[in-house]
Amino acid sequence: MRRPWLPAAALLFATSAAHAEALPTFQVGLNGGYRMGGSFEDQDTAANRDLDESGSFAISLEMRYGKGDDRFYQLWYSRQSTDIDDGAGGTVGVDVEYLHIGGTLPFGGSERAQPYFAMGAGVTRFSASGPDADDRTKFSGSMAFGLEVPLGRNAALRFEGRGYVTFTDTDASFFCASDNGAGVCRIVASGSTIFQGEALAGIVIRF
Numbered sequence: 727m728r729r730p731w732l733p734a735a736a737l738l739f740a741t742s743a744a745h746a747e748a749l750p751t752f753q754v755g756l757n758g759g760y761r762m763g764g765s766f767e768d769q770d771t772a773a774n775r776d777l778d779e780s781g782s783f784a785i786s787l788e789m790r791y792g793k794g795d796d797r798f799y800q801l802w803y804s805r806q807s808t809d810i811d812d813g814a815g816g817t818v819g820v821d822v823e824y825l826h827i828g829g830t831l832p833f834g835g836s837e838r839a840q841p842y843f844a845m846g847a848g849v850t851r852f853s854a855s856g857p858d859a860d861d862r863t864k865f866s867g868s869m870a871f872g873l874e875v876p877l878g879r880n881a882a883l884r885f886e887g888r889g890y891v892t893f894t895d896t897d898a899s900f901f902c903a904s905d906n907g908a909g910v911c912r913i914v915a916s917g918s919t920i921f922q923g924e925a926l927a928g929i930v931i932r933f
Contacts, residue, residue, distance in 0.1 A: 749794065750932035755786035755884055757928030761806045764822065766900060767916040768813045775811050775913050777820060777922075782806040784926060788830065802826040802846050802868070804888075804924065810854075810901070813912040818901060819855035822922070824848065824890060826868050837876070844870040850892040850920075854901035862900050864920075866892040872926075880932045892920040 764777030784804035791797040804824045809817040828846025835841055850866040853859070872886030894915045901913055 749790065750880060751790045753788045753798065753930050753932040755784075755788065755928055755930045757784040757786075757804075757884065757886070757926040758782075759784060759804070759924050759926035761804075761808075761822075761922055761924040763922035764808075764920055765916050766810065766913050766920075768912050769897065769899075769914045770813070770912050773813070774916070775813060777806075777822065778809045780806055780808040782924060782926075784924075784928070788930075791829070796832045798830045800827070800829050800844060800846065802828065802844075802848075806922075806924075810913065818859070820901065821851075821853045821855075823851045823853075824866060824868065825851075826866070828868070832874075840874045840876070840882075842872050842874065844868075844872065844886075844888070850890070852900055859901045862894075862898070864892045864894050866890055874930065877929075882930045882932075884926075884928050884930050886926045888924045888926065890922045890924070892922075894918060894920060 759782040760779065761782040762779045766775040767773065768775050782804055784802065787801040788798040791799065802824065806822045808820050808822065810820050812818045826846030826848035828844060830842050830844045832840050832842040845868065847867045849863050851861055851863045853861040868888055868890045870886050870888035872884055875883040877883060896915060896918050898915045900915065
């Protein structure tokens with residue numbers, strides 16, 4: 727008994743396998759963004775000392791989980807340069823940086839757009855511009871939802887919303903060389919967690 731559909735099925739399987747192996751293994755994401763949040767307080771007056779909203783940028787290095795797999799491992803770095811009220815009538819320049827290891831997971835989608843979910847964990851570094859201010863590095867995690875719009879086989883536009891949570895000790899001092907200082911040294915964490923949100927847009931290049 728002849729089965730004419732067998733050659734066609736075999737050809738389709740071979741084509742799909744070849745396409746899966748030909749998919750790019752690595753991709754790099756370049757993003758511009760806008761970051762909000764980051765609550766602290768003045769330890770003398772209990773007044774809020776929040777980070778100013780400002781622009782940010784992010785870069786991601788990503789590697790495909792396996793041949794034909796749409797999931798990616800992800801190394802994520804994002805930086806914000808902003809200001810905070812120093813509690814002494816001025817402001818202090820502050821950099822907030824995240825370095826996270828995680829991954830991306832696509833879901834649903836179509837040929838025109840691919841939504842995805844991302845998670846990561848790593849560290850947050852808070853550093854102030856003052857000569858006597860020290861840095862603080864804390865454990866943190868992030869979660870994101872995004873949308874990729876293909877520009878071709880090796881590039882896509884990416885739009886993403888990402889939330890960050892940094893874990894710290896309540897009343898831990900930030901941007902200060904000494905717990906007995908003044909001015910910027912009066913800034914402390916307002917709780918055991920620090921939240922920030924970030925809206926991003928950029929491009930992904932695959933190779």
